[in-house]
Amino acid sequence: PLAALADLAERHGGFLVVDEAHATGVFGPGGRGLAAALEGRGNVVALHTCGKALGASGALLSLPAVLADYLVNRARGFIYSTAPSPLMAAAVREALRVVADEPWRRSRLAELVSFTGEELQRQLGVAPSGSQILPVMIGDNARSLKIAAQLRQGGFDVRAIRPPTVPEGTARLRIAITLNLEESQIAAIIGLLALSLREHAA
Secondary structure (H helix, E strand, O other), X not given: OHHHHHHHHHHOOOOEEEEOOOOOOOOOHHHOOOOHHHOOOOOEEEEEEOOOOOOOOOEEEEOOHHHHHHHHHHOHHHHOOOOOOHHHHHHHHHHHHHXXXXXXXXXXXXXXXXXXXXXXXXXXXXXXXXXXXXXXXXXXXXXXXXXXXXXXXXXXXXXXXOOOOOOOOOEEEEEEOOOOOOHHHHHHHHHHHHHHHHHOOO
């Protein structure tokens, strides 16, 4: 779908900006994100957040040279911001090296995400998303807070995401699957979630 969106933008003289926040280091060839296949297209900008999988801070832009030159000279937010520290730049560079040189991390995460999808289907009847970021739709703000609190009491750091971050009536829990988890922990959190959903039924 990204290629089709890029084609549509090109037909109308526009740019496609792809937010790779949760894809950098996880999806695409070499962990380069979902827009990696569009690299080199003159109307595609990929924004890579360094504070997620890379474990640093800041962001990177992959974009045509002419647009990079324009932003360096015209983007007030960039021009009048303090430059990132050399230490952080080195941390990002090392994180990118790890992403490139250790593909087993992406493979293992994919296994955990697949297992999570199976558990969600088995225990909750929820179709897997294929992403390491799993939204569990709750709807009601108070209910989402109660369920999140119960999960935290069980030892799992799950947050309730509520308005204004999301539209009114769409409060949800966000579960993030990382390499720090094992299958047994994932099964436990989904089991506790199923129990909590029953206890705090709408």
